[in-house]
Amino acid sequence: MSSVVVIGSGFAGLWAALGAARRLDELAVPPGTVEVTVVSAKPFHDIRVRNYEADLSPCRIPLAGLLDPVGVRHVAAEVTAIDTAARRVTTSRGVTYGYDRLVLAAGSQVCKPDVGGLRDFGFDVDTYDGALALHQHLRRLADEAGPAAATAVVVGAGLTGIEVACELPTRMRNLFGDRMSPRVVLVDRNPAVGSDMGPSARPVIEKALSDNAVETRTRVGVAAVSRRGVELSSGEMVEAATVVWCAGMRASALTEQLPVARDRLGRVPVDDFLRVVGVPGVFAAGDVAAAHMDDEHLSVMSCQHGRPMGRYAGYNVIGDLCGEPLLALRIPWYVTVLDLGPAGAVYTEGWDRAVVSTGARAKATKREINARRIYPPLTGVRADLLAAAAPELQSRPE
Numbered sequence: 001m002s003s004v005v006v007i008g009s010g011f012a013g014l015w016a017a018l019g020a021a022r023r024l025d026e027l028a029v030p031p032g033t034v035e036v037t038v039v040s041a042k043p044f045h046d047i048r049v050r051n052y053e054a055d056l057s058p059c060r061i062p063l064a065g066l067l068d069p070v071g072v073r074h075v076a077a078e079v080t081a082i083d084t085a086a087r088r089v090t091t092s093r094g095v096t097y098g099y100d101r102l103v104l105a106a107g108s109q110v111c112k113p114d115v116g117g118l119r120d121f122g123f124d125v126d127t128y129d130g131a132l133a134l135h136q137h138l139r140r141l142a143d144e145a146g147p148a149a150a151t152a153v154v155v156g157a158g159l160t161g162i163e164v165a166c167e168l169p170t171r172m173r174n175l176f177g178d179r180m181s182p183r184v185v186l187v188d189r190n191p192a193v194g195s196d197m198g199p200s201a202r203p204v205i206e207k208a209l210s211d212n213a214v215e216t217r218t219r220v221g222v223a224a225v226s227r228r229g230v231e232l233s234s235g236e237m238v239e240a241a242t243v244v245w246c247a248g249m250r251a252s253a254l255t256e257q258l259p260v261a262r263d264r265l266g267r268v269p270v271d272d273f274l275r276v277v278g279v280p281g282v283f284a285a286g287d288v289a290a291a292h293m294d295d296e297h298l299s300v301m302s303c304q305h306g307r308p309m310g311r312y313a314g315y316n317v318i319g320d321l322c323g324e325p326l327l328a329l330r331i332p333w334y335v336t337v338l339d340l341g342p343a344g345a346v347y348t349e350g351w352d353r354a355v356v357s358t359g360a361r362a363k364a365t366k367r368e369i370n371a372r373r374i375y376p377p378l379t380g381v382r383a384d385l386l387a388a389a390a391p392e393l394q395s396r397p398e
Contacts, residue, residue: 002034004317005089005099007079007254009040009063010048011303012286012310013105014376018389019314020103021070025386027322034321037073038063039091044128049303050370051131052163052339054171058371060128061378069382079106082257084279101281101317104268105310106252108287108301112245117225122243125164134244141241142175150180151240153230155222156247157188158196159338162205164244165214166341185215185238187230188247192218197338198353201346208343249301251288258282263290265301272328274313275320283317285309293331297351303374305331308393315391333396337366349396365397373397 006017020036045061053059063074077091088098110126112118123134141149150172154165165186172182186193186209193216194205209216221233229239251266258279260268267290269277274291276282285291286306291299299305312329319326336348345362348355357365373394377384 001032002100002321003098004034004036004101004103004321005097006036006038006103006105006314007040007082007089008105008107008252008286009038009042009045009074010105010107010286011306011374012107012289012313013038013040013103014045014063014066015307015310015389016103016105016283016285016314016317017067017072018070018376018385019311019391020318021072021314022386022389023315023318025070027318027324029318029322031071034318035073036071037075037097038067039075039077039079039089039097041076041078043074043076045376046128047370047374048127049374051125051128052160052167053370054135054167054174056128056131056135059131061376065378065380066376066385069380070385079254082254084258084282087281099281101321102283103313103317104252104254104258104276104282104284104288105286105306105313106254106288108249108251108265110245111248111250115222115225118222118243118245121225121227122245124245125160134242137242138171138175144241145179147180147183148229148239148241150176151183151185151229151238152242152244153185153187153238153240154244154246155187155230156245157186157190157193157216157218158246159194159336161186161188161244161246162194162209163339163341164246166208166212166339166343168244169212169214170341183215183240184213185217185240187217187220187222187232189221190218194338197336197346197348200355201336201338201348201353204346204355204358205338205340208340208346211343212341249287251301255284255288265290272330273316273320273326274309274329275316283313283320285313291329293334297334304335307374308391311389311391314389327391329391331393335396337362337369337397339363339366347397369397
């Protein structure tokens with residue numbers, strides 16, 4: 001029996017597994033000929049991009065209902081080593097799995113620098129468990145009193161940091177009631193918030209933060225974090241019981257196991273078919289891969305690119321194994337939809353992020369994406385799952 005191993009069960013990993021199952025079905029490969037195995041630490045597919053929201057209940061989906069119907073096996077374990085010469089992966093349990101083809105889709109994680117106190121007193125929304133820990137922390141604060149309990153510092157004014165900062169005032173007001181007025185401070189080293197969003201969207205973001213009473217501190221970093229608050233590089237001390245770190249992302253350290261050069265985000269180079277350049281039998285998709293979306297632009301760490309990369313990687317890994325044609329992935333459009341809390345959202349199109357809509361209209365698009373567009377079928381029906389895994393590009397959101 002041939003073996004395909006997929007590392008990761010996020011947006012790229014899940015769809016790589018489903019895409020592989022679909023291609024096997026399409027080629028009428030007899031059962032028992034090729035085994036597809038997903039290896040990931042937890043038996044869930046997490047809708048990671050929703051972790052900034054107050055309600056986490058829709059954010060975690062059991063893998064069994066997604067993989068079992070299509071005959072994909074799941075192993076709940078961390079991968080600790082990849083031996084590309086021997087074609088095997090080793091897990092934290094000491095178990096080794098051989099592969100004929102491998103799809104690395106281990107995702108990314110927020111970068112937490114060596115800042116004093118950060119690991120002891122800082123929170124993040126990088127994972128479901130991290131977001132849940134923040135949620136429980138805020139609920140505990142509702143029983144305390146004082147300005148520090150009602151103050152949160154969000155570090156990193158990129159997309160995630162802005163969404164967290166815009167969401168927190170309402171969350172904290174709902175928890176604290178009339179006893180305390182929430183204070184949220186957004187900190188970033190760059191000269192302006194939302195620096196990646198470009199000049200068109202920046203005024204929209206700045207107004208939304210101002211209208212939501214979110215304070216900003218730009219051109220400063222964090223010197224230290226303690227139980228009492230945050231010391232900024234400017235010398236300012238912000239008394240705060242809550243610190244949420246949203247600054248910087250890096251590809252999974254498993255990319256270091258591949259004998260290739262990586263980019264500044266730790267990603268490995270792949271060709272148009274998602275094959276890791278120079279490593280036979282290995283594909284990569286999602287946040288671990290630097291793939292060309294067109295002749296000028298590489299993929300970004302987002303579900304917008306991770307999901308189609310996964311589908312195409314799944315299709316192509318089976319094609320490569322079975323000697324069938326492969327499909328090149330190119331995505332001719334790029335959009336960004338940023339949630340701005342009570343101010344709605346801002347929707348941009350193109351790599352220069354030109355604003356197309358704002359406010360309630362953009363918020364409706366964001367909700368459509370978060371609540372429906374990025375979800376796999378939840379019916380548990382094999383035909384539905386295989387149909388959704390087709391290597392086809394969605395049209396841009398309305």
